[in-house]
Amino acid sequence: MITEKEFLEQYTDSIYEKPSVTTDILVLGVDESFSRLKALLIKRDEHPYLGFYALPGGFIKKGESAYQAAGRKLLEETGVKDIYLDQIYTFTKPGRDPRTWVMSIAYLALVGDVSKITTSGEWFDLSIDEERIRLYSDKSDTEIVYPIKEKSFKNGRISYKNLVASDKGKGVKLAFDHVEIIIESILKLRTFFENSDLAFNMVGETFTLPDLQALYELVLGKKLYKTNFRALVAPRIEATGEKIKSATSNKLSAEYRYIGS
Amino acid sequence: MITEKEFLEQYTDSIYEKPSVTTDILVLGVDESFSRLKALLIKRDEHPYLGFYALPGGFIKKGESAYQAAGRKLLEETGVKDIYLDQIYTFTKPGRDPRTWVMSIAYLALVGDVSKITTSGEWFDLSIDEERIRLYSDKSDTEIVYPIKEKSFKNGRISYKNLVASDKGKGVKLAFDHVEIIIESILKLRTFFENSDLAFNMVGETFTLPDLQALYELVLGKKLYKTNFRALVAPRIEATGEKIKSATSNKLSAEYRYIGS
DNA sequence: TAAATAGTGTCTGTGAGACACTATTGG
């Protein structure tokens, strides 16, 4: 019997074929007036999916974690770091990349106002409802639309409902299975918005309550009642004592700061 | 300019080194009397971590998805299929496998009463509280214990708390980073129990409310009030009209069936 | 000074948490 040390010294790597593993990152932000969700897409200049838009991302290198790879790519593409970045789901369906066997670990990154961020990509307006998901870039006047259907599937004894984009319809499309990644990420973002303080990653150091509420309404896709919203966030914020101009209107509002939960 | 078809024909695979990718599965069940959570572990008979206990799992083969690979392994190890199986998290930290570069996509599988399942592994009692996680197999009289600490970490502007097992202390340990996988999975299981109908994957086709409540209390690690618990599950179940013996006591209780939400 | 929007008071319904009680069953 050999020892573990001896084993590791003589170990030769698996003869089985291995997949390539990438990270794809949905970088989400808002415009200056909290009226549009913004997602970063990059036009592919290589095969496959040449000319299609894709999420920023890239191969994970040996010696780094998926989180590090996502952070590195994010920094390369946007120049930002130390922002919210979290793993969403790992996509492994065979054939999702026509070249070869590629898995993708999807990440969600949250930035605030995208107007200050320089990138080689394009910021697309992102909207999603029960009927469709729509991405639009006014920079290149590109519109990407997918109809959405609710699909029910079983896991064990329980049925779940899920939103699935149908690939039908013409027009510009997203590369690979990146629609799926975007949909999954948005759904997770919504539950996080309802159950955690995630929203504060998308406003500045200080903010006004009208702006914060506009952000919630934008992400959750529904109107909220002012009173209830304020009661909800009240324990997590403190007034600075100043009054500043909201981005959503041109009136003065009280300025607040996030103090954690 | 070549077409995509030509590109794919001439495409040669990446020269970059690639990781191996495995799935590791936390197979969770209960004993006959709903008094112990059970987790399946397998004693390793190879280096590395020879003699340590590990989660069942294995390499993903080309042509199958991670989900399929997890389902295949589950069937091989337990003979069960068509049960609840869901992706939890992908572990990618460099060095997590001493042999070489290996990522692991963790899955959670839910079975019911484990006494009917034959396996080459061992069923360990699993308990977890704020202080420690403990696994115990009476088959081999093996006890595996890790102290647990609450660790706070920042993601963007927000601080999160997380349970982390410390590697200190002697005694039998788990292979690789499998403690982490187990802890993450249990935490996810708890939030799923509180927010979905997941529990019905761990009881039979019909069940009694005392049994179902015992299961909830076991997973959530706290006592529940009968009245509130019954009010909660009432809309999702229907009485069969029969009275059967509970597993948790020797009295008759009304028999129910899951009807979905 | 008027329209718009910041900000507050309060009512309702629902669900979790809690406790006290009655009904039924096995030994």
Next chain:
DNA sequence: CCAATAGTGTCTCACAGACACTATTTA
């Protein structure tokens, strides 16, 4: 027939949803 436990009634509190109102600010 009695101890144990199945099963019910009801109170409280926190919070989401909803609406009506007052205060302040810019045009």
